[in-house]
Amino acid sequence: MTVFVTVVGKVPLAAANVANRNLQAQLAATNAANRNLQAQLDAMNKKLDDLTQEVKDLQSRLKISGPASKQLDSLKELEEYLQVQETTLIGFFGGDSSLKLTFQAYADKYREKKRFGHTSAADLLKKYGVTDGIILFRAPQYANKFEENQVEFDGSGIEELTTFVKGNFHGLVGHRTRDNAAEFNRPVVVAYVKNPEKTNHWRSQMLEVVPPYAGMFSFAISSKDEFQHEHNEYGYDYTGDKPVVLARDERNQKFIMKDEFSIENLKAFLDDLKGGKLEPYLKSEPVPEDNNGPVKVAVAKNFEDLITNNGKDTLIEFYSPWCRDCKKFFPVYDELAEKLADEDVFIAKFDATANDVPPEFEVRDFPTLFWLPKDSKSKPVKYEGIHEVNELLKYIAKHATIELKGFNRDGEPKIVD
Structure with a gap:
């Protein structure tokens, strides 16, 4: 005799668990997509700024006529x-x-x-x-x-x-716009105003404070709406009606005046900035919990420990997750890292859209690779060669501080007797 046993409630519960996991996966995918979209938007805004300036420069050159004075x-x-x-x-x-x-x-x-x-x-x-x-x-x-x-x-x-x-030209506190932003050299302190009609009011407030600091910093006032992309770089959301004060030092490190704008708070902020007492703001992804792959993942928070102080020759890739060339290069880079797994060479990658790029690296497009000899990490060398495994291997073999164990200086495998 055949006996059929029905387990009541098990199937619906399993289905619910599957649905919950699917929902969590969809949520994670949506969050990742949102981050990628924001990164793309920031990059597009930067390109738009560059193109706008090029157009204005071209228009200026075309309309020049008559005497200059x-x-x-x-x-x-x-x-x-x-x-x-x-x-x-x-x-x-x-x-x-x-x-x-x-x-x-x-x-x-x-x-x-x-x-x-x-x-x-x-x-x-x-x-x-x-x-x-x-x-x-x-x-x-x-x-x-x-x-x-x-x-x-x-x-x-x-x-x-x-x-x-x-x-x-700009006086103690200049009016900074997209057209003249490059004229305000670092270190620079900028007050961003929400209402352009009150620009001179807030500028007058700044002038009560800044004269003793003239020559130490450039000072400017800017429209919050015109420079929204800079707020994004500081991870700062504008609230209230008073100006937000943001600063950059000579090394392009970012600082935020966290207290509400006032003459007293601005003076305290400038004193602390001058005295090196402020912690710079650092945009960074979380430090990876699992970083055991052949290509190590660097983020802004662990860059010094993982890259600068690792005691090894290092090749680092600055990439963007939405960049097509980067996606094509990922398997090439993984293969390179696997070939060098037993060498005293550190292979790393760094998402330049989700993390602040250290000031010593000039990254203008993706992917960009830099070679850092272990004894001169402060002087990164941009890799200008072909993005192929053999070419990269030859480059590393040639420039390694100590000759590789498995490859000669020409990048050829060593023959083991």
Whole structure:
């Protein structure tokens, strides 16, 4: 006799477990997809910025015509010319001189980026007390009690004039835009404002603090919306109406003023920044729990321990998870690491979209590989060769600090008797 036994409830429970695992897998996949989309968006925004600047540069070159500097023959002309909300350089020349030639050469060189005027009118030379000189007039909307509205150049050559303009053009706190962002050199402290109409109000607040720090930092105020991508780089979400203050030092390390904006808090932040008392912000993935594969995974948090201080020659790949070339290269890189598994060479990879890239590495596209000799990790060498196993093996064999055990300097396998 055949007996059939039915187990009540087991099948539905198993199905529920399967469904739950499927749901968790879908959620994990969705989270990964979101991270990849954000990385792609950040990269696209960077490319858009670069393309926008290229277009503006091209437009500037195409529209250049006429003299680089406007001739001003009367006080009325000069005053009207200076009412435009742009910083302007005016040359005052009673006759021909070497400084006049310097001014003309500088104006011609920077005509698409700066605004110039010149005069030889006797009444204007007398009014400004200059017969052979150059005066920088700051944009009228930036007038304040902490600095002069006009500054006279006291040098002679074009290099000195370039330095003078660079140091005085934006004043103590400049208005930083996408067009001029590169003019604010690190270390730089930027206050990001939510409402552009209050830019001058918050700039005035900064001016109460920054004069003693002039020369130590560049200071600027920027629109939060125009530089949203920079907030993303700091992992910071803008809240409230007061400015957010972010900074970068000479090494491009990032710092956040965590306290609410105020004159007192800004001064405390600058003192701590000056004194090296602040911890830089580091965008990083979690340190991998399992890192036993042939290619080690480096992230920003473990970079120093895993890469800088590993005591080995190191090859590191900077990649993006959505990059097609990177995906093609992954199996090549894995095969290389397996071939070198018994060598004193460290093979690693680093997601450059999810982690802050250390400042000594210049990564502009993916994948990018760097070779780090074990005795000079501070001087990484960019690999410019073909991304194939044999070519990479030859490169490592040739540049290894100590000759590889299994390969000669030409990358050929050693013959074992």
